[in-house]
Amino acid sequence: MSQNVVVLGAGMVGICCAIELRRRGHTVTLLDRNAPARETSWGNAGVLAGGSIQPEASPDIWRRLPHLLLNRGTDVHLHYRHLPRMTPFLRRFLANTRQPVYTRNAGAICALLDHAVSTHVALANEAGVSHLVKRRGWLKLYRSASALARSADDEQLLAEHGVEFTRLDPAAIAELEPALSPIFAGGRWITGAATVSNPGALGTAYAELFRGMGGRLETAEVRALRRVGDTWQVETHRGRFSAARVIVALGAWTPALLAPLGYRLPVVPERGYHQHYRPPAVPLNRPIHDIECGFVLAPMEMGYRLTTGVEWARLGAPPTPLQLARTLPRAREAVPIGEPVGDTWLGNRPQTPDTLPVIGEVPGQPDLWLATGHGHLGLSLGPITGILLAGVVSGESSDVDLSPYAPSRFR
Ligand SMILES: Cc1cc2nc3c(=O)[nH]c(=O)nc-3n(C[C@H](O)[C@H](O)[C@H](O)COP(=O)(O)OP(=O)(O)OC[C@H]3O[C@@H](n4cnc5c(N)ncnc54)[C@H](O)[C@@H]3O)c2cc1C
Numbered sequence: 001m002s003q004n005v006v007v008l009g010a011g012m013v014g015i016c017c018a019i020e021l022r023r024r025g026h027t028v029t030l031l032d033r034n035a036p037a038r039e040t041s042w043g044n045a046g047v048l049a050g051g052s053i054q055p056e057a058s059p060d061i062w063r064r065l066p067h068l069l070l071n072r073g074t075d076v077h078l079h080y081r082h083l084p085r086m087t088p089f090l091r092r093f094l095a096n097t098r099q100p101v102y103t104r105n106a107g108a109i110c111a112l113l114d115h116a117v118s119t120h121v122a123l124a125n126e127a128g129v130s131h132l133v134k135r136r137g138w139l140k141l142y143r144s145a146s147a148l149a150r151s152a153d154d155e156q157l158l159a160e161h162g163v164e165f166t167r168l169d170p171a172a173i174a175e176l177e178p179a180l181s182p183i184f185a186g187g188r189w190i191t192g193a194a195t196v197s198n199p200g201a202l203g204t205a206y207a208e209l210f211r212g213m214g215g216r217l218e219t220a221e222v223r224a225l226r227r228v229g230d231t232w233q234v235e236t237h238r239g240r241f242s243a244a245r246v247i248v249a250l251g252a253w254t255p256a257l258l259a260p261l262g263y264r265l266p267v268v269p270e271r272g273y274h275q276h277y278r279p280p281a282v283p284l285n286r287p288i289h290d291i292e293c294g295f296v297l298a299p300m301e302m303g304y305r306l307t308t309g310v311e312w313a314r315l316g317a318p319p320t321p322l323q324l325a326r327t328l329p330r331a332r333e334a335v336p337i338g339e340p341v342g343d344t345w346l347g348n349r350p351q352t353p354d355t356l357p358v359i360g361e362v363p364g365q366p367d368l369w370l371a372t373g374h375g376h377l378g379l380s381l382g383p384i385t386g387i388l389l390a391g392v393v394s395g396e397s398s399d400v401d402l403s404p405y406a407p408s409r410f411r
Contacts, residue, residue: 003026005021006246006247009253009254010035010203011203013374013382016383017371019206019386020391021394022210023213024394024396026394029241030218031222031234032219033219033220036217037204039347039348041382043305043307046196046305047193047195047196048120048195050163051140051192052376059098073294074294074309074323074330075309076294077309082314092354096355101354104404108404108405109377111401112377112381112384115383116381119384120196120382120383127205136194136286140188140289141288142185143184155167155188158188158190165188165190166189170184170186173186180335181333181336195298199379218238230244232367248371249370251372254370267350268350268351273308273311275324275343276303277340284297284304285299288334294323294327297331306327306328350378351375357373357405358371360392360406369393388402
């Protein structure tokens with residue numbers, strides 16, 4: 001039965017939910033305080049990450065924990081003042097590093113990631129922007145032979161889940177990417193992954209597709225959510241929006257809206273930065289992930305986008321782009337990128353302690369649905385999340401078991 005639905009948040013996840021709900025005949029309003037895809041969905045590394053099935057909460061984290069907590073590396077930067085607020089999250093995060101839990105979580109990520117490329121290719125075609133999606137895979141590279149050897153478990157996980165990859169030695173890396181300096185001991189080419197040359201433009205095109213399907217886009221700052229009778233009321237700075245159903249897809253800003261309803265969603269911002277640089281004389285053919293130095297370098301329409309690992313800090317705290325400063329010399333060792341172009345950007349990955357997204361109805365709150373918590377994979381998983389969420393809201397059955405992503409796991 002078609003319904004009047006309001007989707008809160010026009011990031012990649014909310015836009016895709018809105019499209020798929022509209023496709024199923026619902027009357028859909030998509031609400032955001034900004035233009036579509038201007039927050040985290042704008043500045044990411046653009047990888048449709050088939051192959052990134054290893055949960056962040058991995059058994060290996062214990063070996064790296066002292067290094068991480070002392071802010072010694074480039075992959076994590078912790079604001080120490082934020083540590084007391086992070087502690088409950090970290091406790092749950094560490095509980096998910098146990099091998100059986102990690103293996104189960106990897107399977108649940110894989111069940112979604114399997115659809116990342118095909119769903120984006122279909123949507124990008126429909127939106128008339130297929131040129132933004134390139135199907136050349138991406139490279140995961142190791143500088144030291146010891147780190148490469150330690151990644152054998154990751155390789156086994158990829159093989160177990162049928163992820164396509166090619167093992168690379170230094171000669172194969174040089175043949176594939178002549179732009180790279182010969183500093184890598186080896187790595188893997190995740191051949192089935194795709195990349196987006198302008199994630200913001202992709203999100204904008206999807207939002208236009210939604211509008212073209214008869215969807216309504218509104219700009220408003222959401223302030224509160226309450227249930228009155230059998231209707232949900234969304235309070236905004238521009239007045240009230242009422243709907244039979246509400247989908248909350250506010251990324252890292254989701255928990256604050258739900259807390260007054262008595263539902264504590266353990267989603268934290270894992271902040272990340274980017275900066276664009278002028279291209280090198282010899283171009284890269286695909287993004288590279290330098291695993292030990294904790295950065296991704298991705299050729300984009302606006303320059304070479306250097307993206308950082310995780311910063312654990314308060315949502316809205318002033319930017320501290322230390323990781324960019326630390327990784328730039330390491331990135332230049334790999335590829336001779338030129339001068340910076342434009343400003344430094346900061347985004348907020350909405351991360352859950354089990355590194356699985358939250359897709360489903362809020363316990364005890366009928367007709368209030370969540371599509372959030374996509375962490376490092378929200379660009380990749382937007383379209384499949386939209387399909388699954390719109391399907392379950394519309395009473396369709398699904399081939400994908402949705403229980404691993406249920407909001408009720410956090411009660
Ligand atoms: C450095 C970096 C690199 C990344 N690389 C990749 C990658 O290569 N591949 C990948 O798959 N993922 C990547 N990610 C992760 C990905 O970008 C996120 O998971 C994804 O963008 C989350 O999408 P979202 O729609 O949930 O949230 P967002 O894009 O953050 O959207 C949330 C929306 O809610 C709106 N909003 C918030 N509060 C309010 C309010 N009160 N009222 C109205 N509107 C509100 C915001 O304006 C925003 O538009 C990366 C992230 C970072 C930071």
